[in-house]
Amino acid sequence: MLEAVIFDMDGVLIDTEKFYMRSEQQIVAEYGIDVPASHFTKYCGTTQDYIWQNIKDEFNLPASLEQLKEIAPIYLEKLFDTEGVTMIDGIPELLAELSASPLKLAVASSTKQALIHKHLSSIGLSDYFDVMESAENVKHSKPAPDVFLKTAELLGVNPENCLVIEDSSNGVKAAKNAGMVCIAFKNPEFPSQDTRLADLEVTHIKDITLARCYQLYDQTVSGK
Structure with a gap:
């Protein structure tokens, strides 16, 4: 039985993935490396440790992992502050519909806990969620299941009774x-x-409805 819907944050609730990719592009450019922002799509949905260790290795950057992680938020926050964080189209309507149902709602994101609260509070979405959990609080980042399993535990529901809305591989x-x-x-x-x-x-959040969540869940579970 479907009991909870768990949302990723970046790229699902709020339009921020472009900022992460552009900030990563800007940082490697400081080392004379010219690649398009889309090159960093493969890191969407992973933690800062994973992102910067892999970027460091890929481009043989001389900076340490800690140095890269220290400067990354500076570039990122500048983009957030100058361009602003906005909701993905269709999210307010979907959250309003889901919150009126018996389903529990949660966020499970690779973004740091403080930034999850900051972003969702600033645009008035935080009150919709029973749990807002960060992958920084678990051992392994996505694609490992840790953050989703931890979120289900915090919600008090079995993982098999959850439906996730994600945007990254x-x-x-x-x-x-x-x-x-x-x-x-x-x-x-x-x-x-x-x-x-x-x-x-x-291809659009408006394609997701409460009825479709229940229908998909029932079809998927019955097909197992």
């Missing part, structure tokens, strides 16, 4: 590794990611 893998039903939001404004493991792919 790593996030979809994490949801499926957790044994959860998953909807992939493929935003046409961003570079496409491989989300074929999801139980449903949509």
Whole structure:
């Protein structure tokens, strides 16, 4: 029985993935490396440790992991402050509909806990959620299932009774590794990611409704 819907934050609730990719692009540019922002799509949905260790290795950057992690928020916050964080189209309507149902709602994001609260509070979304959990509080980041399993535990529900809404390949893998039903939001404004493991792919949040969540969950579970 479906008991909870768990949202990724960046790229699902709020339009921030572009800022992460651009900040990563800007930082490697400081070392004379010219790559498009879309190059960093593969890191969407993962933690800062994972991102910067892999970028450091990929481009053989002379800075330490700690140095990269220290400067990354400076570039990122500048983009947030100058351009602002906005909701993904359709999210207010979806949250209003889901919150009027018996379902529990949560956020499970690779973003740091403080930033999750800051972003969602600033645009008036935090009150919709029973739990807002960060992958910084678990051992392994997405595509490992840890953050989704921890979120289900905090909600007091079994993982198999959860439906996840994700936008990244790593996030979809994490949801499926957790044994959860998953909807992939493929935003046409961003570079496409491989989300074929999801139980449903949509190109607009408005394609997701309470009825469709229940229907997808029942179809997926009955097909197992």
